[in-house]
Amino acid sequence: MMTVKEVSELTGVSVRTLQYYDRIGLLHPDARSEAGYRLYDDTALETLQQILLFRELEFPLRQIQDIITSPDYDKSKAFAQQITLLTLQKERLERLIRFAQGIQAKGGTDMDFTAFDRSKLDEYAKRAKEAWGNTKEYQETVEKQAARTEAENDRVIRDFMRLFTEFGGMRDMQPDAEPVQQQVKRLQDYITAHWYTCTDQILQGLGQMYAAGGEFTENIDRAGGEGTAAFTAAAIAAYCAKAQ
Secondary structure, eight states: OEEHHHHHHHHOOOHHHHHHHHHTTSSOOSEEOTTOOEEEOHHHHHHHHHHHHHHHTTOOHHHHHHHHTSTTOOHHHHHHHHHHHHHHHHHHHHHHHHHHHHHHHHTSOOOOOGGGOOHHHHHHHHHHHHHHOOSHHHHHHHHHHHTSOHHHHHHHHHHHHHHHHHHHTTTTSOTTSHHHHHHHHHHHHHHHHHTSOOOHHHHHHHHHHHTSSSHHHHHHHHHHOTTHHHHHHHHHHHHHHHHO
């Protein structure tokens, strides 16, 4: 058995992230010490490897949970994909190293940009995602994004982040205040309109993710100011509690 700190040091996944995975039911510890510390065995570490694989493929945590808890989940298939993905990443890094060494040796500029090509890696990641992307929400997102131009997708993201800027301007209110709750409804409707049907259950999971630290929290706080992610999560929790 390994403590959460030991798992963090071994894997590079922060303690806070492991604690969050436990809270949302994605990765539970196998036991707890007498002092209450989370303990993980080899099975849990194997599950964590699978989670990290799907994170490399840029799957959202909610969809990862659906995949790895499915009765049809094939671990050997997932490991094979991981090996291929890492091999492609290794080959690309080796090309970049040789490219940089060549420039250093010549002491000049090389106008050959093929070393930067990541099309093979991106294509494999795309196919791997498609192989697992059988949830209704994933298919809905793919269809809606495909129907938009790249410029339109960029605008959708900008307008989405503007919602968090507006949340940031409401931080002096209570999370359950009516204007804040109306803003949560706008957020939910926006996700439904532009990506997938955002049920109250999905929205609740998103709120937890927003405040869990890492890239989500950083981006939201950057849009609305420090504390915006936590405030938004509290507002979503109040909204979902009323709906129950």
